[in-house]
Structure formats: structure tokens, C-alpha cells
Amino acid sequence: MKLYSYWRSSTSYRVRAALNLKRLSYEIVPVDLVAGVQRKEDYLTLNPGAGVPTLVLEDGTTLTQSLAILDYLDATWPEPQLIPFDPLQRARVLAAAHTVALDIHPVNNLRVLGELKTRFGATQDQLTDWMCHWMRLGFEALEAQLEENTPFVFGAVPDIADLCIIAQLYNARRWGLDLTHYPKLRGVEEACLALPEIAAAHPDQQPDAKVIS
Template sequence: MTYRLHNFFRSSTSTRLRAALNHKGLAYDYVPYVLRDGETRTPDYLAMNPQGLVPTLERDDGAFMMQSLAIIEWLDETHPEPPLLPADPDGRARVRALAYMIACEIHPLNNLRVLFRLRDQFGADEEAQKDWFTHWVTTTFDALETALASSDRTGTCCHGDTPTLADICLYAQVWNNRRFGIALDSWPTIARIYAGLDKLPAFAAAAPPEQPDAG
């Protein structure tokens, strides 16, 4: 199987999928899109992904996959080593819950189309958008810090000492936070885990500045 990754360097969900592909040792062709220019709203793109969102993973059997977390679960099922979820159900539930704290409570509120909507419906300027963005990061990172710092299952990574789906979401979100200059000082466990992940080649190579379309 070969892969084409339709994505955007700064997109947090694209960063997640790049880290997962790298972690599994899977090569892919990189196909960039400029979100601000509507390049994912064309008929051709919508035929691949009816939401008009990145990323889309195109497979050489003709399938187009959407929704980063669904694709990562599929990668973990079809390419089990190295794993991105623990083997035990309780561990899997913990890792998924940590991942969804970010994927369901921060990212959906802070992506580009939401910031555009705030501008269009409420006249939110850059400062108001930053307040909004920071509010949702802070609300969930406070809870995530508590969840991580209070559990003996937290290791050098979110769950033990090897990266999981939770680390993938954490790493991508910390990169996304830089858009509005949010520092990690209030969240020492998150900061420690992020710093460790950023030393792993699979993660570092997925970071936005490393991509061919980085401005």
C-alpha cells in the first residue's frame, strides 16, 4: 500500500496524521492545500472528502479516508507495530479519553473555519479570536494537566513511556497553540511530555515548520 496525504502544514489534524504515519514507518506523498484560498472546497476535493477538511488519506486501492482519529485507529489496526494504543482495555480507554479531551474539546473550537465564523458573525478581531482560542486551550489543558499529573500511569509520555494516540493529539495541539503564542508554563506535565515527544524523529518530522508548504 502506498499513500498520498492531502493536507496543510499548519493544520493540527494534519500534524496528527503525519506523526502517526511516521511512527508506523509508512512513507507518503505530500499534497499541500492552502485552506485560506478555498483549495479544499473545490468539487475535486469534495469528491474525496465531503467535509472539505484536511487531512484526507488516499490509498492506492482507490479509497479516500477522512477524519484524522478514524484514520489513525485504522493505521493501528492494519499496521499494529509499533502500537499507538495500549493492549489492555482500561489503558485504551484512558488513552482515548486523553486524546478526545483535545480532539473533542479544544481543536473543534479553535480551527480556522471557527475563527472565520467568529469574525463574520460577531465581528471578532484578532484579539477577540485570541481570547476565544486561549480560553478553550486553558479550560482543557488545566483538566488535562490534572489528569496527567495525578495518575501513576503517566510516564515520559501520556501513558507509559511510549507514544500513543494521546501524545499525537497533545503534540499537535501544542504546535497549534503557537499560533497565538500560548506558553506551557502553567502546565508542567504537558510541557515535559511535549519536550520528550519533540525529540522523537517521527514527531519532530511531523511538525508544521518541517513541511514542504511551510511559509
Template sequence: MLTLYSYWRSTTSYRVRVALNLKGLPYRTVPVDLVAGAQRAPDYVAQNPIKGVPTLLLEDGRALTQSLAIMAYLDDIAPDPALLPEDAFQRAQVLAAAQVIATDIHPINNLKVVSRLKTQHGLTADEGTEWMRHWIAEGLQAYQALLPTGPAFSFADVPLLCDLCLVPQLYNAHRWGVDMTPFARLLDIEQQALRLPAFDAARPENQPDAN
């Protein structure tokens, strides 16, 4: 069985949980308490040198890191349902939208960045929250501008890789109090997604380490 090292509120772990669920791949979850610093334990760092989550441990003991790479691997070993379209242009569109979340929003809003801004640069708690809101809103605006009208999800009537990135980021947007008024299209996608068992089971509040 696959083993997913995860933190309940980690949006990157959330993405991978949805992918595993959509593809019907059985896995067990091992919580990694990021707030307590468990990701810096030497035995964990040996598997994930970036000291983050998720880490996917394969049955043969090999480890994979980085959510997009893990989801690409899962798409290769369990191609149905596919997370990327076959058409080259559509595939690139989906990857571009996914990367708005994964490379533009997430890296400057994760725990270690905001913690360093507070401890090394004097950012207050309120300023930290405003930092989060600003960059999330700017990224969501860009994401929404990339989307066609019509599909139930971002680019199709089924969830694709970018939707697996979007829904966890929307969880963070709600958590940090982002004004969601401009993002009706994204909220519609979120509503559609959370009706699906694969997304619902992956919600942070449904994880074994939720508190």
C-alpha cells in the same frame, strides 16, 4: 503509496503525519491550502465532504477522512508500534485524553469556526486570539489533570494516540501565545516527543507547503 492531503499548520494533519512516521509507512504529501480555500474545490470535496484536512488516499483510490479514524486504520494495518494499550481500562484512558484535544479543544478553535465568528459575529482579531487562548488553556488543564505521574509521555514511556493529539495542540498553544506556565508536565512530554524523528519530521515547519 499512501497519499496524505494535508495543510502544514493543520493540527489534525500533524497527528496523522506523526502516526505515518512512527509506523514507517511511506506516503506522499499533497498540500491543501486552507487559507486560500482549496478545501472547497469540487474535486476535493468529492473525497472529503467536510471540506477539511486530512484526507488519506489509499493505494486503491479509496479515501479516509477524520484524523482519529485514519490513525485507527493505520493502527490496524501496521500494529507496531501500537497507538493504544491492550488493557481495556488503559485504552479507554488514552482515548479519553485524545478526545479532550480532538473533540473539546479543536472543533471550537479551527479556522472555519473562528473565521465565522469574525465575519458573522463581529469578533475582532484580538478577540479571536483571546478566544483561542481561553479554550486551549481550559482543554490543556483538563488533559493534564487526567495524567498519571511518572511516564515519559502521557500514559507510558512511549507515545500513544493521545500524545499524537497533544503535541500538535501544543504547537497551536505556542502559536497563539497561551501562557504555558501551568503546563510543565505537558511541556516535558512535548520535549520528549520532538526528540523523536517521527515527530520532528511531522513538524509544521518541515512540511513542503510551510511558509
């Protein structure tokens, strides 16, 4: 399989972690979002939404949208299971994942920041405030929902909610958000990064990672 991925993209991070946990082999094809490679014609043919990640299966089938890719991977290679079968448990896990994937990430991604600069002349400080505002709202909602005393969001093993959270926490640290008030989320981060499969999916471990001062 080929995964079109950008090192700092939290949606790519989610899928890299899932592929690693399921011990699937894949080749990373870096897509430089800062250079605008996602808007070139070649890439748009693969992914008309101009986003990452894109997963190309062995038979050439192309999958887009990180959560749809995670759903496919889980249905096809169910070990370890990332989305529970039980409808109610499934709804809870998805709701936690969606608190990151729908309420935080889409408002905080690179293309939104670009529009804030172009349309409203947003300064770097205003962008930082914008990023932190949405993370704070989402993290407060999550922190209120998470159970006590479990290393991962819903128990002893990571699921799709953990993958969304670990990727968003990378972003939070990058933007300097104070995480003091989210002890449960920090616990999830610690438990996730202790797993070599998730640690290997971290942005800094990617072939396209850049040293940024």
C-alpha cells in the same frame, strides 16, 4: 499512500506523526486551507466534510477524519501501537486524546475563527482570547489527569494522546498561550519532539510551510 494535508493543521500533524512512527511511506498533497482549496469541487469529491487530512490508500480507498485514520493505521500496521488493546487502558488513552480532539480543536479551527469574524466582527484580540480560553480549559483538565514522571502521556512510548497533544501545543505556542502552568504537557512536548519521526511531522518541516513573520 497520499496524504492531503495542510502544514499548520493539527489534525494533519497527528496523522503525519503516526505515519512516520509506523515508517509508512506517503506523498504529501498540500491543501491550502487559507486559500479555500478544501471547498473546491475536486477536493469535496474526496472529502465531503471539506476538512484535512484525507488519506488515499494504495488501492484508491479514501479515508477521512484524523482519528478514524489513526484507528485504521493502528489496526493495519500495529507497530508501534498507538491505541492500546486493553479496554480500560484504551478508554483512558482515548479520553485524553479526545480532550484535545473534541473539546479543544473543533472550537479552535480556522473555519470557526472565520465565522466569528463574519458573524460577530471578532477582532484579532478577541480571536486570540477565544483560542486561548478553550486551550486553557482543555489543558487544565489534561494536566490534572496526566501521571507524574512519565515522559509520554501514558508511559515510555507515545500513543494517540501524545499525538493529539503535540499538535495542539504547536497551536498553543502559535497563539501565544502561556504554558507555565502545564509542566506535564511541556514534558510530553519535549519527549515527542525528541523523536525524529514526530519532529519530521512538525508544521515547519512540511513542503507547504510558509515563513510567516
